[in-house]
Amino acid sequence: MADDAAALTGWLQASAQAMRCLRLARDLALPDWAIGAGFIRSLVWDRLSGYAQPTPLADIDLLYFDGTDLSPRREQEAEAWLEEQAPGLGWSVRNQARMHAGNGDLPYRNTLDAIAHWLETPTAVAARLEPDSRITLLAPYGLEDLMALRVRPTLSGERRFAAYHARMAAKNWPAIWPRVVVEKPT
Template structure:
């Protein structure tokens, strides 16, 4: 089984994951995904035989260049909370996030993910209308499934931010067998 097949199986057989994705899909945005810790944590919990846990937030990404206001994010987040109030939604329009990250403008959600700082976090999925899962993984799935944390090309350019994330996330407290690469 390939990593993509394993990821699809993990998500499709997890009622919580599917509930989150179905709720996100109901918001009927054109270019969206759920990513970061929502995917990474589920895979690592599986690899290291931990009970699955919900991350601190559910990174709901979308791309809409027609309204890049933070208020638009709050409106979508409010709708998500109305549908699923127990989930810690964190809604961000990736058409605006390049400003915060001091990058060139992103072209779409998948392009924004390619600018995240570490490889096992730079992964997201979208549940399509036919219940197929689209995986966005610009750096592949190998690091995620091998428990390796390394900087992406953007992370290599922003090593201070990458290092701060490593320290702040403290992933090895939950998953001690991870391999953390601290420098490129």
């Protein structure tokens, strides 16, 4: 995992857009924040596929954890500010302290715990830019599947098979990255 983490960190640092997004997110000073999902997955799969141009992102998932403020107002304010700073990127800011309800999960303990409840392993990866500009990776299932272009369900993906299956059909990642292998739940 150390080699995979070093590679991912290097790829993030080499991407002007990724670093700009991480700096903007850090400037918001949200508690226990990270940017994850397609932001990380697409960057890695583009690199591993040898793509010269990044695959367009549908959105940028900025997550944070604040159990003291569950209203969506802070999320909306953060999205508006990010859109002013970096327009057209489809910022999606969500407080993970309230996201469990829509997924039928027990309350999440923190951002890492919330990511562990996402449906597939290569998407369950996020990054945070620390005040000293060091990058911290959050990867509850490790980086092996992400780096192997392999999609497997997490425990939540197995439990919510219909949602996992629908997501895999809708995303159709092998059409974008032909080496991606999507596994079915066991």
